[in-house]
Amino acid sequence: MTEPAPDGEYDEWLDAIEADEGYYVECANGHGWLPPRRVCPECGSRELTAEPLPDSGEIVTHSTITVATPQFEDDAPYVTAIADFGPVSVTGLVRGVDPEEVEMGAVVGVEVGERETTGDRAVVFRPR
Amino acid sequence: MSDPRVAGAGVTAFGKHPERTGRDLFAEAGLEALDASGVAPEDVDALYYGNFMGELAEHQGHQGPLMAEAIGVDAPATRFEAACASAGAAVRSAVRDLRNGEAEVVVVGGAERMTNIGTAAATDALAIAADDLYEVRAGMTFPGAYALMARSYFDQYGGSREDLAHIAVKNHEHALVNDHAQIQKEITVEDAIEAPTIASPLGLYDSCPITDGAAAAVLTTAEYAADHGLDAPVAVTGTGQGGDNLALQDRPHLAQTPAADKAAEEAYADAGVGPDDVDVAEVHDCFTIAEVLAIESLGLYERGEGIHAATNGETDRHGDLPVNLSGGLKAKGHPVGATGVAQLATVAWVLDGSHPRADAVPDGTVGVAHNAGGTVASTTVHVLEVRE
Secondary structure, three states: OOOOOOOHHHHHHHHHHHOOOOEEEEOOOOOEEOOOOOOOOOOOOOOOEEEEOOOOEEEEEEEEEOOOOHHHOOOOOEEEEEEEOOOOEEEEEEOOOOHHHOOOOOEEEEEEEEOOOOOOEEEEEEEO | OOOOEEEEEEEOOOEOOOOOOHHHHHHHHHHHHHHHHOOOHHHOOEEEEEOOOHHHHHOOOOHHHHHHHHOOOOOOEEEEOEOEOHHHHHHHHHHHHHHHOOOOEEEEEEEEOOHHHHHHHHHHHHHOOOOOOOOHHHOOOHHHHHHHHHHHHHHHHOOOHHHHHHHHHHHHHHHHHOOOOOOOOOOOHHHHHHOOEEEOOEEHHHEOOOOEEEEEEEEEOHHHHHHOOOOOOEEEEEEEEEEOOOOHHHOOOOOOOHHHHHHHHHHHHHHOOOHHHOOEEEOOOOEHHHHHHHHHHOOOOOOOOHHHOOOOOOOOOOOOOOEOOOOHHHHHOOOHHHHHHHHHHHHHHHHHOOOOOHHHOOOOOEEEEEEEEOOOOEEEEEEEEEOO
């Protein structure tokens, strides 16, 4: 079987998170995004630089998902959340805490984990 | 060029028809629309057709010409894809072409076959309207995405699962007389709250079903309708479309839908009306929370107030501003690529008095149709008005 091609800057970003060297992309006007970006969709700036991702973020919303797609069948129920890291927000799976105990505003760090169903890499948040 | 008329519309029964091909579903709706309009098929200048997941569900791309052929029309045919707003985008293009004098008659429509692949595969297919790298790979499903928006709404504005349940109860009640509806079953607030959770805080009755179905409408210029003696009293007087960042994580606000704000502002300005003029609305309630976000973006309610509309009885068929008299996506069903035209057909039928719930607004002259794609990264809004 042919090895699937990596997804460019997305997989490089996961590599960086895994190496504890997470980053985001910032434009000249301070708008933050995740890669790949060639232009800031907010202001049109093309002066984009990689900046270190803040060490922790806050959960701004979350959901415990019980009806999953086949790619997450064995993961369910699982918690997907959006965490605000300041200049950027990131979507990830919340682990290391009971789904019932996940709270708005909880402080989390980001790492790379595996999906239980497929073994593929996934963004994972853990309480700090 | 004056505003295009809705000359006729057709909708299949929405529901579980796993054995029916997309082309047969669309043929039924399209032929019904042509027959209702009185327009000869050879007069059709174009078909604009919405479909979202045909490659995944039927292994069928390039559906435009296939669907023109299915309704006996020999005209250029193009498929539009804007997730759940595919058919709304098709309507918008037709309205512009008719106004610009590029066409006199356009068939708009859409179809989706979904239940043949089962719930898990359909959930997977629907998820591709989200950002695959940053959302789907973090486990986001479509109910999950709207659950994230619902929790954010509760956090910022208040409201509860009980308020959402009132929306489901209302839309189920509206669908009781709609023979096209997938679900004709009255439910209670308790039923909705006690139903199994799909993605907290959303449960089974907060979610629209997975649906097979098709819808079509024949739009003509006002001049064509007059010259051919068509009975077409309803005009599309305003069209608007808005966009937003695809991924929720990139939006500054998770409990607002600015793409719909933009679409509504444009459509109202185009029609020369405002939210206060609206008598009836069909909005994209793929999940109960989506109806709340829609009526706020349409300017029918202030931010944070839409959550109470159904609870207070303001948006049911006895209220001042009936919303989703068809039963909405929630009870009527949501064959994704057909939904925008099914909404247009409903508003036209309510305004011309032929819809079974038209008695809710006997003097209604202005209606809006709000069709949203993905987590509202695409939205179309159309204003329809009675123009004898």
